[in-house]
Amino acid sequence: MASEQSTGGRIENIRHSLAHLLAAAVLKKYPKAKLGIGPVIENGFYYDFDLPEPLTPEDLKDFEREMRKMIGAKLLFSGEEVTAAVATKRMKGQKYKLELIKDFSKEDQKLTIYKTGDVFEDLCRGGHVADTSEINAEGFKLDSIAGAYWKGSEKNPQLQRIYGLAFANKNELEAFLKMREEAQKRDHRKLGKELQLFELVDEVGPGLPLFYPKGAILRRIVENYITELQESRGYQPIWIPHITKGELYKISGHLDKYDAMYPPMKLKDEADYYIKPMNCPHFMMLYKAQQHSYKELPVRWTCTTTNYRHEKSGELSGLTRVRSLTQDDCHVFARPDQIEPEINVMLDMIEEVYKKFGFNNFWVRISTRDPKNKDKYIGDEKVWQESEEALTRLIQKRGWKHEIGVGEAAFYGPKLDFIFKDVIGRDWQLSTIQLDMNLPKRFDLEYTDTDGSKKAPVVIHRAILGSTERFLGILIEHYGGAFPAWLAPVQVKIIPISEKHMAYAEKIKKELVGCRVEIASENETLGKKIRSAEKEKVPFLAIVGDKEMESGEVSLREHGGKDHGSVSVEKLKSLIK
């Protein structure tokens, strides 16, 4: 079958039909090709093939040419419902299609075969144009080749996937390509180097970024902001070490579950130690080491600390997927009746943070139990039910865009994930709030209730930034490297017009105490120095020459060219804050 159902607008039909034309073109060149699936996706389509040799970009040109020929030939799309026996016969030799026929028959799904003129037929649910004259031959482009596992499973053979872009016409296609090109200019990996924020060095290791002063300042500003916000909401900092006995992870159950843990290291003759890949167990042990009364709950602890995970090499990318990740981790130990108010406080903080950074485009996934499969989950039935309702209610009350992920909860509790959509339309998971009814049990956590009995608290895990590294990556792309003044590693660049004005520049710098200021001291023309500072994306340029020395002010230029005229140092300070 060549598709997910695509009954929607015309563009889906065009994209889906193009997928069929691509398959036809590939079959023409490789008659023995085995076809996988070819669905419509955002901005286009793809089709998976099992081929005798790797494809090259030149092949894509050939396929495009062939597809355009077919478009010009005004081929008709027609479908018919068939029995499994007929489908099996018609798809003879197509082993993946035959597998699908079996799968669908088991599920009692109807089978349909669609023909494209007389050049191609495919097991497919339909959703096509009537004939190829509806397709604009200049509105599509074969985009890239990639490997993809059959049915998305690592255990299955890997097929070659051809991605195509498709739009109603050439203008729309070009607009998309242009937008993508612009987005690539904002790539945090490129900007991270250009703006001297961070570096990935072979000798240090993949996924282990090093931060230059400017990047480190940016990190610190963001982390301090979160730390202060948390402490203003009653969270208390704790601190934990970076290596720990394996025993701790036996208690938590992580030891045999995660192969991304680095192998243990032997400290002399002592037990095996691990570099910590997560913080929860440490929080649990610290809680457990003291006794707790219902009166002191909720206990709200937080720690911004780095974890080390052996993420698979092919998954690493810039700052967004790393092996050293710093979490703004927080665990709240609460009574069941405190779950809702505690989560509400977390939502307040998330709202405040997103507003501060201008992240308007986000949505929330509320992951709940699979009601058909309740045995899968541990924890108190009543707590599950009430907290799932509370999560949904709280999100709805704020009017935030959300989806219920039925059956997507962890076995130990429901969760909220906050997903931010960036300028290129990619989704990034930022904040997460998870209820945990498992770890308190495994660690035998308790508090003394009003009646003197010992009860297990509920733990709420929470991170707002997610990881500092990934957050910075997203932040760099979000602002295209042109940070607002409160975040900018350098807030003001003072540009003396000539060497005569250096002393005055130094004087202004002193007056801007508390601000992050640099002086452009290089022996260059004014135009050159402005150009350099603009490329560094410094928010404010303070130009000083004879006129300014006389007035005691600076000529202020904002990043991008906006002219503020002559302003006093005090005025400049107020603009920075």
Place this chain on the structure above:
RNA sequence: GCCGAUGUAGCUCAGUGGUAGAGCACUCCCUUGGUAAGGGAAAGGUCGUCGGUCCAAUUCCGACCAUCGGCUCCA
């Protein structure tokens, strides 16, 4: 980890079976300039690493490492 592509100076990139080149940046000299590139000179590379073929390898072949586009995964 898997499929594919890529790896030449700090950066962006040319180029070649006979041990390499541009622009920008860096250093020095001249210039002291009013809102996005003033002029000149010098310096800078084991052509990702290791092996193989060859009289000769940066170039051809292999392995490895890293990066990129995807897939898979993400406590």
